[in-house]
Amino acid sequence: MTILVATGLERERHLLAGPDLEIIAGGGDHERLEVRLEQLGAGKSGLISIGIAGGLAPDLVVGQWVVATAVLDRPHSISTDVAWTERLVAALPGATRAPLLGSNEMIVERTHKAALHRATGAAAVDMESHIAARVAQRLGLPFAAARVVCDPAHRSLPRAAQVGMRPDGGMDIAAVLRSLLADPRQLPALIRTGWEAEKAFRALLRGHRLLGRGLAGPDLG
Structure with a gap:
């Protein structure tokens, strides 16, 4: 049996690659991601959203894991599979x-992050989990x-970092450079953002190794 995996970036997809996993990088295109997950979901043993996220809770640090008890797809809340969630928490x-x-x-x-945390109680935010939760619920698949955390709650992202993702999940280096040339004052914040992203990617890779084959999902251990 195979686990279906939703993530954001091509780099995340490569870090998570392994047997018994079929991984889709959303690239910020939520409509395409939903269609692809629907197409590929039949016959899968479970669906997981995994990768990097923005911190909303002020006590979370870069590289820290958040395992979802539920995913908020406002105004709805979709619960995660209890047993799968517990295995993830135990392993990470x-x-x-x-x-x-989900957004x-x-x-x-950072002001928007603080407002969302107050309004929802969510610890972190990403652009794929609500789509994956929605599809898993429709297909009747176990979901986790x-x-x-990549950018903490107290940090605002520079414009150059915001334009760096292509719709296929790859990196748009040209767009980053154009933004930086237009406003070179972003450079210190962009360097800091890149360092924090590297720390998060290393944590993602370590977590993948700890979870093992099938990401601790149903039928795969």
Whole structure:
């Protein structure tokens, strides 16, 4: 049996690659991601959203795991599979068990992050978990979500970082450079963002190794 995996970037897809996994990188295109997950979901043993996320809870640090008890697809809340969630928490050192918020748009301003945390109680936000939760619910698949904090709640992302993702999940280096040339004052924030992203990607890779084959999902252990 195969686990279907939803993530955001091509780099995440490569870091998570392994046997018994079929991985889709959303690239910020929520409509395409939903269609692809629907097409590929039949016959899968489960669906998981995993990758990096923006922190909303002020106590979370870069590289920390958030394992979802539910995914908020406002105004709805979709619960995760209890047994799968517990296996994820047990395998990922320091993981926080909390709700995740799904968003069709990148949440980049620290004031917006704080407002969302107050309004929803979610610990982190990403652009794929609500889509994956919705599809899993329709298809009757066990569902889980686990995300690594990449940009913490107190951090706003520079414009150059916001334009760096292509719709296929790859990196648009040209767009980043154009933004940087237009406003070179972004450079220190962009360097810091890149360093924090590397820390999150390393945590994602370590977590993948700890979870093992099938990401601790149903039927695969």
